[in-house]
Amino acid sequence: MKYDFASIEKKWQQKWLEEKPFTAVTGDKTREKFFGLIEFPYPSGQGLHVGHARPFTAMDIICRKKRMQGYNVLFPIGYDAFGLPTENYAVQHHIHPAKVTHDNIENFRKQLHMLGYSFDWDREVNTTDPSYYKWTQWIFLQMFKKGLAYKASMPVNWCTSCKIVLANEEVVDGVCERCGGQVIRKEKSQWMLAITKYADRLIDDLDDLDFIERVKIQQKNWIGRSEGTEVDFTATNGDKLTVYTTRCDTLFGVTYMVISPEHPYLQQWKDQIQNWDAVAAYIEEAARKSDFERGELNKEKTGVRLEGIEAVNPASGKHVPLFVSDYVLMGYGTGIVMGVPGHDQRDWEFATKFGLPIVEVVQGGDITKEAFTLKDDTGIMVNSGFLDGLTVKEAIPTMKKWVTEQGIGRPKTNFKLRDWVFSRQRYWGEPIPLVNCPKCGWVPLPEEQLPLLLPEVDSYEVTDTGESPLSKMTDWVNTTCPKCGGPAQRETDTMPQWAGSSWYFLRYMDPHNDKAFASKEALDYWSPVDWYNGGMEHTTLHLLYSRFWHKFLYDIGAVPTKEPYAKRTSHGMILGEGGEKMSKSRGNVVNPNDIVDQYGADTMRLYIMFIGDFEKAATWSNDAVKGSKRFLDRVWNLAESASDSYDVTPANEAVIHKTIKKVTEDVDSLKMNTAIAAMMTMVNELNANGCTRGDLKYLLLLLNPFAPHITEELWENLGFAAQTGKMCCQAEWPVADESKTVASTVELAVQVNGKLKGTISMPTDSEEKAVVDAALAVEKVRKATEGMQIIKTILVKNRLVNLIVKPAK
Missing domain, CATH: 3.10.20.590 (Ubiquitin-like (UB roll))
Known part of the structure; x- marks a missing residue:
């Protein structure tokens, strides 16, 4: 009989839906729990792609194996469905975002079923469902009440054509990615979340987590903690110029200073700066660049010297020139930096371009672009007054003590991490449950009035001033103050897409609870997530934001663990044939539907795991997909030729137990490709030696997490379902007998x-x-x-x- 994958896969997908073998049971004390988590997808119109299939399939294999090993497994699915792409599509096609979202989710759901994933479908969540975002709003209100949510004026990317605020990634070469219009920087009032208050904990607590090292490194680098000193220089007009430095021992080497184009001093000094027109033109030019462009290390250094105002070096007493330059960002440090061109490459490049003095203060290195000596603790200080002759290691605390005694410095811990800009001038997001009262200020909505529903609007376009479409809905905006009962107005900004994805794993634990985001019983039982897999592109923002939210919830007693995820792994990208990134423009995007139609879901699953090292990028090959299909054909044919005996053939014992050991270990270490290779070897030996149904049983159990449809069908055909009263996915995972891994x-x-x-x-x-x-x-x-x-x-x-x-x- 031919291996008819199409009918087999439909049969078992329907059976799993009806019989629900993948349902998790909260509070089952008879089994150890396992919570396996994937990053829930954004349901775009393009549907599921192979980039989703790689991590989803890997975690599905892990969870299927854990169930067979007796664990009570929670493997949920949901949709991160608010956000800009859906809103843009809705505007363009004049379709309500809710309708777009509904249709996209329907398509995603079909594709996820098509690939045979063992999700607990009864726990499905959707961030746009009011019963879900009620609790997103509730968490935000708790942050507001604790002072972690606040409003501040922030520089934002403003498209002069679309008249909207853009995220940094929407600005390409200084223009709007969508319309090509000019983008400028402008100040706008935004809601902020004070993630920086958790910066130390977000770094220190990584030590206790089973995260792969590159994930920990990215988190630490993004937070960017450094121990240094704040030092006060003085401008010749008497104003204080405070800088942050990790190397205060180099103060004698400061030959210039640089101020950010956004620094308020510049506007205050307008009448004192003799070349104000040139400075103003430079400020305007800098406003057209994104922070990313301005911060690039290799970009050409630009700037304008402030004529009429200089700085005084507090160590040497010398006057040094003061420049405005766009490489200094107002959001990091104090917005003013000191230039030490003798021992810093960027400073050397700037000083060389503007003909500024370069002074060596650490002896032993060439003062060139290529060679600097700052990292050498044994370097000897020169040209540094009272520090001369000291090693760098000795000079740093000596200078720290001196600036402190002089009253011009203080120890300071600094972070690259900035507070989270939390509001969006958009429609398709969670409404922020606050009202602005002329008497009481910002007042939270009473919790019993949550969720604050997103109202229907006729237009999803932002206003000419860049306000949210909600601002035009006066009947919705105008309300009464919950505190004093007077007239007030609702906040018309909405939350960013990151909001719903910062806590979704908690809702999975108890998705239908209308009294809390999850019950204490569910939280105590399922916390923390045992294994979370996701892309490296989400290692910083999403992973950091969700850890921050969880730590806050832990602080207020709402969750039982200080960290959300015990283990975090990441996967490599799938590249198109030829090794290029998949994209529509290149015409190399692989649609899983096409592969499933031609070869079957099990082939798709098997190939996406066999393609290479899971943590590294891998190149798609349509020819190689056929090899995975041929392997499944061989498994099918082997089952048809197996003898009726349910005994194990002695000649096959060694390969059976070797393969059990290998597959078990490889799945636990995400080496899916070598696990599949071991099963291929097993099939070769069973073919060579001849096999019984008893031999084949072990192959089916090991292969089931990888290729669940074909193995369920063969399990039933060979009589194992009748024998055990269980599907293959419910059977017990085999355990290797070490004594039998060596042939007699x-x-x-x-x-x-x-x-x-x-x-x-x-x-x-x-x-x-x-x-x-x-x-x-x-x-x-x-x-x-x-x-x-x-x-x-x-x-x-x-x-x-x-x-x-x-x-x-």
């Missing part, structure tokens, strides 16, 4: 003077004399050694014996 007998090649003369079957690890005696009993060996003297025996244990002979005297 082995085939050895017999050579005479290097030429093959036959084979012998011997007990494993036989001694040389027994092997030689058995070899000499082989007729061809006996004839080849007649009249000859054995002068040497070469035995490669369990593989071959080579008899070196010469004519007897």
Whole structure:
């Protein structure tokens, strides 16, 4: 009978839906729990792609194996459905975002079923569902009440054509990615979340987590903690110029200073700066650049010297020029930096361009672009007054003490991490449940009035001033203050897409609870997530934001653990044929539907895991997909040829137990490709040795998490479902018997003077004399050694014996 994957896969997908073998049970004390988590998808119109299939399939394999090992597994799914792409599509096609979202989710759901994922579908969540975002709003209100949510004026990217605020990634080469219009920087009042208050904990608590090292490194680098000193320089007009430095020992080497184009001092000094027109033009030019463009290390250094105002070096007392330059960002440090061109590459480039002095203060290095000596603790200080002769290691605390005693410095811990800009001037997001009262200020909505529903609007376009479409809905905006009962107005900004994805794993624990985001019982039982897999592109923002939210909820007693995820792994991208990134413009995007239609879901699953090292990028090959299909055909044919016996063939015991051991270990370490290779070897040996249904049972159990449809069908066809009363996915995962991983007998090649003369079957690890005696009993060996003297025996244990002979005297 031919392997009819199409009918088999539909059959089992329907059966799983009806019988629900993947349902998790909260509070089941008879089994150890396992919470496996994937990053829930954004349901775009393009549907599921192979980039989703790789991590989803891997975690599905892990969770299927865990269930078979007896764990109570929670493997949920949901949709991160608010956000800009849906809103843009809705505006363009005049379709309500809710309708777009509904249709996209329907398509995603079909595709997820199509690939046979073992999700607990009863726990499905959707961030746009009011019963979900009610609790997103509730969490925000708790942050507001604790002072972690606040409003501040922030520089934003403003498209002069679309008249909207853009995220940094929507600005390409200084223009709007969508319309090509000019983008400028402008100040706008935004809601902020004070994630920086958790910066130390977000770094320190990584030590206790099972995160792969590159994830920890990215988190630490993004937070960017450094221990340094704030030092006060003085401008010649008397104003204080505070800088942050990790190397206060280099103060004598400061030959210039730079101020950010956004620094308020510049506007205050307008009448004192003699070349104000040039400075103002530079400020305007800088406003057209994104922070990313401005912060690039390799970009050409630009700036304008402030004529009429200089800075005074507090260590040397010398006057140094003051520049405005766009590489200094107002959001990091103090918005003013000191230039030490003798020992910093960026400063050297700037000083070289503007003809500024370069002073060596740490002896021993060339003062060139390529060579600097700041990192050498043993370097000797020179040209540094009272620090001369000290090592760098000695000079740093000496200078720290001096600036502190002089009242011009203080120890400071600094972070690259900025507070989270939390509001969006958009329609398709969670309404922020606050009202602005002329008497009471910002007042939270009473919790019993949540959720604050997103109202219907006729237009999803932002206003000409860049306000949210909600601002035009006066009936919705105008309300009463919950505190004083007077007239007030609702906040018309909405939350960013990151909001709903910062806590979704908690809702999975108890998705239908209308009294809390999850019950204490569910939280105590399922927390924390045991294994979270996701892309490296989400290692910083999403992972950091969700850890921050969870820590806050822990602080207010709402969750039982200080960290949300015990383990975090990441996967590599799938590249198009030829090794290029998949994109519509290149025409190399692979649609899973096409692969499933042609070869079946099990082939798709198997290939996406066999494609290469899971943590590294891998290149798609349509020809290689066929190899995975041929393997499944061989499994099917092997099952049809298996004998009716349910006993295990002794000759197959070793390969069975070796494969059990290998697959079990490889799944636990995300080496899915080598696990599949081991099962391919097992199929080869079962074919060579002949196999029974008893032999095949082990192959089906091991292969089931990878190719669940074909294995369920064969499990049923071979009588195992009737025997056990269970589907294959509900059967017990096999355990390797170490004593049986080595064959009791082995085939050895017999050579005479290097030429093959036959084979012998011997007990494993036989001694040389027994092997030689058995070899000499082989007729061809006996004839080849007649009249000859054995002068040497070469035995490669369990593989071959080579008899070196010469004519007897």
